[in-house]
Amino acid sequence: MKLRNLTALAATTALCAPLAFAADMADEMTIVSWGGAYSNSQIKAYSEPYAEKTGVTIINDESSAEAVAKLRAMNEAGNVTWDVVDVVAADAMRLCDEGLAMEIDPDEHLAAAPDGTSAEDDFGDLLVSDCFIPQIVYSTTFGYRTDLVGDTPPSKICDVFDLEAYPGKRALEKRPINNMEWALLCDGVAKEDVYDVLETEEGQEQALAKLDTIKDSVIWWSAGADTPQLLADGEVVMGSTYNGRLFSVIEEQKQPVAMLWDAQVFDLDGWIIPAGLSDERKARALDYIYFATDTQRLADQAKYISYGPARASSAPLVGQHAELGIDMAPHMPTDPNNAQNTFLYNYEFWADYRDDIDAKFQAWLAK
Amino acid sequence: MALTPVENQTPAFTASVAAGAGALFGLFVGTAQGSGLLGLLAGAVLLGAMGFVFTGLIAQARLIRLATVVVFALAGLAFGGLPALVLGALFGLFAGWFIFWLATSGYRKHLVPYLTPGQVLWHYGFRVICGAIFVFLITPILVVMPLSFNAEDFFTFTPEMLRFDPAGYSLKHYRDFLTNEGWQQALWNSLRIAPMATVLSVGFGTLAAIGLSQPHVPFRRAIMAVLISPMIVPLIISAAGMYFFYSRIGLQGTYLGVVLAHAALGIPFVIITVTATLVGFDHSLTRAAANMGAGPITTFFRVQMPLILPGVISGGLFAFITSFDEVVVVLFVGSAGQKTLPWQMFIGLREQISPTILAVATILVGISICLLTTVELLRRRSERLRGMSPS
Numbered sequence: 001m002k003l004r005n006l007t008a009l010a011a012t013t014a015l016c017a018p019l020a021f022a023a024d025m026a027d028e029m030t031i032v033s034w035g036g037a038y039s040n041s042q043i044k045a046y047s048e049p050y051a052e053k054t055g056v057t058i059i060n061d062e063s064s065a066e067a068v069a070k071l072r073a074m075n076e077a078g079n080v081t082w083d084v085v086d087v088v089a090a091d092a093m094r095l096c097d098e099g100l101a102m103e104i105d106p107d108e109h110l111a112a113a114p115d116g117t118s119a120e121d122d123f124g125d126l127l128v129s130d131c132f133i134p135q136i137v138y139s140t141t142f143g144y145r146t147d148l149v150g151d152t153p154p155s156k157i158c159d160v161f162d163l164e165a166y167p168g169k170r171a172l173e174k175r176p177i178n179n180m181e182w183a184l185l186c187d188g189v190a191k192e193d194v195y196d197v198l199e200t201e202e203g204q205e206q207a208l209a210k211l212d213t214i215k216d217s218v219i220w221w222s223a224g225a226d227t228p229q230l231l232a233d234g235e236v237v238m239g240s241t242y243n244g245r246l247f248s249v250i251e252e253q254k255q256p257v258a259m260l261w262d263a264q265v266f267d268l269d270g271w272i273i274p275a276g277l278s279d280e281r282k283a284r285a286l287d288y289i290y291f292a293t294d295t296q297r298l299a300d301q302a303k304y305i306s307y308g309p310a311r312a313s314s315a316p317l318v319g320q321h322a323e324l325g326i327d328m329a330p331h332m333p334t335d336p337n338n339a340q341n342t343f344l345y346n347y348e349f350w351a352d353y354r355d356d357i358d359a360k361f362q363a364w365l366a367k
Numbered sequence: 368m369a370l371t372p373v374e375n376q377t378p379a380f381t382a383s384v385a386a387g388a389g390a391l392f393g394l395f396v397g398t399a400q401g402s403g404l405l406g407l408l409a410g411a412v413l414l415g416a417m418g419f420v421f422t423g424l425i426a427q428a429r430l431i432r433l434a435t436v437v438v439f440a441l442a443g444l445a446f447g448g449l450p451a452l453v454l455g456a457l458f459g460l461f462a463g464w465f466i467f468w469l470a471t472s473g474y475r476k477h478l479v480p481y482l483t484p485g486q487v488l489w490h491y492g493f494r495v496i497c498g499a500i501f502v503f504l505i506t507p508i509l510v511v512m513p514l515s516f517n518a519e520d521f522f523t524f525t526p527e528m529l530r531f532d533p534a535g536y537s538l539k540h541y542r543d544f545l546t547n548e549g550w551q552q553a554l555w556n557s558l559r560i561a562p563m564a565t566v567l568s569v570g571f572g573t574l575a576a577i578g579l580s581q582p583h584v585p586f587r588r589a590i591m592a593v594l595i596s597p598m599i600v601p602l603i604i605s606a607a608g609m610y611f612f613y614s615r616i617g618l619q620g621t622y623l624g625v626v627l628a629h630a631a632l633g634i635p636f637v638i639i640t641v642t643a644t645l646v647g648f649d650h651s652l653t654r655a656a657a658n659m660g661a662g663p664i665t666t667f668f669r670v671q672m673p674l675i676l677p678g679v680i681s682g683g684l685f686a687f688i689t690s691f692d693e694v695v696v697v698l699f700v701g702s703a704g705q706k707t708l709p710w711q712m713f714i715g716l717r718e719q720i721s722p723t724i725l726a727v728a729t730i731l732v733g734i735s736i737c738l739l740t741t742v743e744l745l746r747r748r749s750e751r752l753r754g755m756s757p758s
Binding site for chain 2: 030032034035036037038059060061062063065073074076077078079081223224225226228229232233253
């Protein structure tokens with residue numbers, strides 16, 4: 001009896017071995033991203049070529065906005081259904097700290113640059129977390145209606161706070177991040193001191209007091225699509241949003257809007273792989289990320305959306321927009337002309353102070 | 368025709384009531400143009416003056432009304448082009464009619480003679496309030512429809528649209544809906560999930576309603592309360608509960624899981640409508656059928672089912688709409704593979720404000736109107752049948 005069982009087992013193993021090898025990687029995967037034009041750019045640049053190459057079925061989910069909450073729930077329910085998730089760096093850090101994302105060694109799992117530079121050096125400082133593979137650099141910056149600002153269009157961030165020169169509504173994001181920095185910057189604080197000042201109670205009061213001067217003229221947004229809609233409507237004179245959205249409004253939708261790049265805030269967006277995947281799915285997810293983050297593919301994404309590739313080696317390969325045929329390089333937030341005065345999202349500061357300042361900001365909003 | 372003999376009113380009366388109406392219109396127009404108070408005053412003065420003058424000219428009513436229409440239409444044209452011309456003409460038509468209706472006491476003509484002025488005022492005030500509520504309810508839906516034909520990718524009435532320029536309109540958002548893979552997948556998912564969930568809801572709901580209408584079933588009220596609870600418990604709580612439960616038994620993120628969840632949401636509607644029809648159902652009919660040798664199953668399909676069918680169908684339609692419109696539960700229980708239309712609309716609104724959503728909304732409103740019309744026709748038929756059945 002036992003012997004027969006063993007033989008049967010051996011036979012099955014022998015039969016299944018080639019199958020098991022073929023099934024080394026899952027043949028279906030769920031990729032989570034932000035939706036809209038951004039997801040489209042990833043589908044065009046990464047997912048379609050990858051599916052063509054490997055025959056894998058890719059399901060696109062558009063839930064990145066609630067990625068942290070959903071991954072927590074999935075983990076709790078013991079049923080992780082996502083394979084690769086696109087998140088902003090701050091979310092990736094939280095997921096990594098909570099053990100919800102797996103650590104990825106860039107040199108082991110990512111392609112080297114064509115000239116042989118290792119992946120770790122190619123991404124450089126942008127590898128802000130052990131679990132996070134950066135993909136693009138985007139910025140939060142301002143756009144303004146060219147027909148509503150008179151003869152001298154705004155050129156400095158402080159024009160946002162100047163209600164006399166530029167009367168009308170402004171759209172600002174409904175959170176303290178970025179707004180507090182801009183407020184301090186325009187209240188006479190030097191750029192290098194901004195976070196030292198913002199650490200203190202008085203500094204936070206100072207920033208809120210500056211925001212108070214325009215509070216009645218602010219429309220607060222919470223989704224990236226809000227400001228483009230408000231600008232197109234002429235509801236606001238100027239508003240902050242992600243630079244790719246403004247590119248779409250200006251170049252694709254041909255609205256009378258222009259960019260105000262001054263004091264734009266860089267942030268990173270990239271991939272994580274949830275912890276706790278089965279071996280096959282993990283192998284598939286890693287294979288996808290290897291494919292999607294090589295030098296050429298990252299440059300390819302810039303054909304569809306104006307976000308800067310995270311690899312240093314991709315920058316020279318950025319070409320023209322796939323449909324409009326315009327050069328994309330001048331529309332990148334990292335282009336030298338646009339990046340004369342920039343911030344990089346201060347992950348450490350906001351990780352420490354976010355809850356505290358958030359509470360103050362919300363209380364101030366409700367006043 | 369006329370119930371009450373009437374005589375013409377004094378200019379002062381006509382002027383003051385017309386001024387009131389003018390103030391109301393002026394308030395709307397003025398608010399849209401920036402100053403509500405100014406509009407209110409201007410409207411009151413304009414219509415008040417017209418009311419005062421027109422009262423003395425009742426003999427030439429027809430001519431004056433025509434002149435009013437033309438003057439307002441031209442004023443509209445001068446102000447804001449073609450659309451304002453149409454609006455101006457409509458307003459002129461209304462103003463002319465309204466003033467002479469007041470001046471000749473037309474408002475009293477068709478009411479019974481013994482009403483006090485207060486009762487007459489209430490008679491019309493009630494109708495105005497009802498109309499205002501109706502407008503309040505329907506306007507958001509009506510605004511969406513023309514916007515869905517927008518030629519631009521924003522929720523904005525462009526100047527071209529307001530000029531009725533054909534270049535401002537396009538079917539591109541409908542085309543996007545019909546060709547975009549994401550929307551098509553969502554549509555097919557909805558069409559696969561909703562009918563299946565409806566079939567389950569109708570089957571279980573009808574059986575439960577029939578069972579619970581039997582007087583000898585113990586704890587009827589308690590069981591009914593449990594079955595109806597998905598309608599009363601906040602959706603988000605059901606959804607979170609289902610998420611964790613379905614995850615444990617492997618149903619989360621599957622087609623079957625979403626169908627079962629939606630069926631659970633639809634069952635209460637079926638139970639309620641079928642129970643309501645069963646109230647009018649005469650149980651001696653089943654006894655008569657049994658008396659003639661029909662088994663319970665034959666009795667059900669040949670006697671009971673045809674009589675309660677309107678309730679079953681309207682319950683089924685509500686279950687269908689519930690599943691078709693549901694977004695919270697599917698966000699929890701489903702995964703991207705089960706993305707339904709409301710899911711896609713929800714995501715679309717958050718990430719990109721695309722008028723494709725409006726095109727889909729317009730289509731869905733059309734479908735809902737068709738379904739609700741069907742329900743209403745069935746309800747009438749059921750009432751007719753019940754009136755005929757012996758009781």
